[in-house]
Amino acid sequence: MIHAARSELSGLLTRAGVGRGLPIGIADELTAAALAYCSLGEDGAGAALAALAPDPEAPIYSGGVLQGSSLPMFAPSAFDLAASGTVTLNTDADTELLAGYALARGNGWSIQKSGSQLRLRRSNESALAATTTASPPFAVSFAVWDALKELGLGALVPATPETEAGAGAGAIDND
């Protein structure tokens, strides 16, 4: 296992999200959800990796129904719309990480899932926050760590002589 600081894991997760094709603001929220899930003593990094399916598609909103299959793309809008008013939520995504999203929002939510139908409700009691038990460093399996790093390469520009030129100090600094 790798024992990662919160900020280190945060950078790794966000790069992985962007590398997978998520808009940066969506990747931010995936990261926040994963870290919140870690603080529940769960495998937030593993859950985030599982949620990062290829070709994340934006959810569709029509007739008061939000439908989506990519949790990172679906969850932020699901919570936004649930906070803004009545909405019907349908998803066939693995929703393990939803508790992390709820906790990251910080204002107490209840989550109910029945088949593909999801109900998100604000509640006055922050039951999830009360169960926060873990603090950094967070344990991440080598396999998950490496997979997230690999995904993160998609957010980085490969090193070439052109990109190295002018990046910083001289090649040799013996002065």
Add this chain to the structure above:
Amino acid sequence: MSLHPEIIPTVELRAPDTVMRLDRLGASFPTPLSFMRRLVRALIAERSELTYPVWDIDAEGHGRAVLSISLGGHVYSLIAYSNPIPDDARTDRVIAEVWDTTFTLFDGVPKTADLDRLASEVPRQEAGRMQPTELILSRANKSMRLFNHVVSELAEGRQPDAAQIGKIGYLMRTTAVYGNGKFGIADREKFKDRPVLNGPFAAEMLTVWLIRQFTLALVEHVARAKGGDAAAKLEPRLKRHLGIGNSTGLGMAPFLVNHPGLLHAWVQARETALAQVLSAPQDTDRLQALLTRAKAHVAEWNVDDAVQMPRIETLRTELETLDPDTMWEDARDKSAECQEMVVALLLEAHPAICEALCETMGDDRIPHFDPSVSCADMQARLRRAHGWALDFDLEAAGADDLFWYVSEDKLEPRLGERHVIPGAERESPLDIARQVQNFERALNEANGQDPLAVLLMAAPEHRRIARRIQAFGDLDYAEVRDNLIDASTRPIDLLRAKLSVFGAAKFDPKSDRWTRVTLFQGAPLAEDIAGGTATDDWAFPVLG
């Protein structure tokens, strides 16, 4: 915001449209608010004593050492590993793989098992794996010219050439000082509530100050090994003028954009201090003494850079025209360098005002985001808070010629020419002005009565900038008010803005993308602090 209890500002804070422009930020100087100064005041207040529990260094200066100091009720130890490296591998670039000395700041006093564990990790830096007992990771290379000169002179029983010390100013320069959880070291939250280390970058500053002590001990150790009993010790005057060099490149540049809350806190503290100072009685004798010292300091500030050196020459001329009684008014028609130097001088003359504001320089706010606001409300908020970003003509030639990105090479931030270097599709989001304009267009096209949530569902690419505007839009100094992808952008300005808040001096740009600076030059030595003779009056150091 903490205010000095006896001084109510009667002048307004300077406008963000002035002080947050890139070229103005790039003229910043350190002040008593700077983090190095705050650390030194804490060391002085506690009369902290430095000890050397381990000094296992051979005659060539290689081996390991531990320097420990008590501060704020905790003991911190700098662990140093010095190894021989080939000259052709000595580079200040982040892509380096070996360094003359590598360091970690350890929480407590390390046991032998800790030193053995870290001996195989710290020298590898980014490739190593640390634990939360380690707070900071760093490395430094020797200034070969000066280190060898000082060793040979001391070994012969002589003092080194003061002119060389004045010209170079350091025995080693750091090339990275990593904190906040990188490579397994502790998150900042581990020590954010501890006295002294609770301030921004306090652990990093403590590490660099300890590295300075290590380099001074190392050079005397090697000289003694060569010269035996005939070897001299460095005169305190020369020793004090030796700081720590630092090479800073683009790695530091994105920080200010990525931490708008901190940027606001830093600039707000300085501007509030200035407003208070300008509303307070002035000590003309003190200002005269500071001005005299500043002139001497600037006279010793020489660089090769074709942009910075003429600015320094102008500054020298302008400083001669200032009257201590009227220097703020005198500076109004002078260069940005001169005006910012006067800000620094005025703040130096009022340390109590600055001390009261130091506690405001952190940012622990939890940003709030409300996607239930209407698009019309969001647009109004954008125009009110980020209207400055709408003024740039992003269709103009050169307006998007540059793009920021992160390289696969050790995750190094870089800046490329969009139409020359491949990779623009992986651009880092430092183009705040362009994001604001794009978001404004999307809001224009949206139904104003719709919740923002509806727009962000259809256009999630605006999610981060929407959050940023809501969270930081009411903070006057949170944004660098320039188009950071314009062809005219000089990243060096971002570096100087941040480094001056750290307390760095003698900015020595090597291009528009990296600079060398000197840290802790003129600062009290460990013996000054332990002996009770140290003061915090070391701004604008002069060797004479």
